[in-house]
Structure formats: C-alpha cells, structure tokens
Amino acid sequence: xxxxxxxxxxxxxxxxxxxxxxxxxxxxxxxxxxxxxxxxxxxxxxxxxxxxxxxxxxxxxxxxxxxxxxxxxxxxxxxxxxxxxxxxxxxxxxxxxxxxxxxxxxxxxxxxxxxxxxxxxxxxxxxxx
Numbered sequence: 001x002x003x004x005x006x007x008x009x010x011x012x013x014x015x016x017x018x019x020x021x022x023x024x025x026x027x028x029x030x031x032x033x034x035x036x037x038x039x040x041x042x043x044x045x046x047x048x049x050x051x052x053x054x055x056x057x058x059x060x061x062x063x064x065x066x067x068x069x070x071x072x073x074x075x076x077x078x079x080x081x082x083x084x085x086x087x088x089x090x091x092x093x094x095x096x097x098x099x100x101x102x103x104x105x106x107x108x109x110x111x112x113x114x115x116x117x118x119x120x121x122x123x124x125x126x127x128x129x
Contacts, residue, residue: 015030065086065111067086068083069083069113072088073116077115077120078093078116078117079091079092080093080097080113081112081113081115082111082112083111084111089105089107095112099112
C-alpha cells in the first residue's frame with residue numbers, strides 16, 4: 001500500500017532527524033510509528049545499528065598484572081603504573097608521564113592503571129593502551 005500525505009515541514013524535519021538517529025529511512029520509521037499506534041502502543045524494535053567488526057581478536061588474560069598489583073599496591077599508592085605481564089614498565093604520579101614512557105619504549109599492549117593502596121576502598125581501574 002502506498003500512502004501519500006502532506007505534513008507540516010516542522011514535523012517532516014523531526015521525522016528526518018529521528019530516522020537518521022535510528023539508522024532507518026523516513027518511510028520505515030513512519031511504518032514503525034503507524035504499526036505501534038495501530039497495535040495499542042506495543043513497541044516495534046528499531047533495527048540495532050551495532051555490528052560485529054571482528055571475531056578473531058585474542059582474549060587477554062590480565063591475571064599476572066592483577067597479581068602484581070595485589071603484591072605492590074601499597075608501594076605504588078597514588079601512582080599510575082604500566083605493566084607488561086608481571087613486569088613494571090613505568091610509574092609516575094602523572095598518567096601523561098606513564099603514557100609518554102610507554103610510547104617512548106614502543107610498547108603497544110601494556111596494562112595501565114592508577115593504583116590505590118590497601119587502605120583505600122577496593123577499586124582497580126585500568127585498560128590496555
């Protein structure tokens with residue numbers, strides 16, 4: 001079925017923005033809205049824009065880094081550390097200095113974390129740089 005209907009420019013502009021944000025065409029968005037309205041408000045799921053970009057990435061095990069942190073957390077309290085396995089690569093009170101040292105060494109996959117001592121609440125945050 002084809003439906004042709006004139007709508008105010010303001011509504012058409014809102015419709016275009018909503019369609020772009022949802023990753024669907026204006027026609028598809030209108031169909032979804034009408035379907036929801038005619039099915040007593042039961043929501044129709046918009047297409048998910050997420051996509052799988054890789055399936056062959058290795059899963060890193062950070063148990064050696066975590067063990068090092070447990071053993072050395074009081075000594076490096078209040079500092080950023082860069083670890084490669086259980087080896088300390090860099091440490092400083094400045095995260096920028098640690099990042100610069102890692103870059104200078106040409107390392108690509110190290111664990112960088114801000115260390116809080118054993119007297120601090122247990123929260124360890126980190127990631128791979």
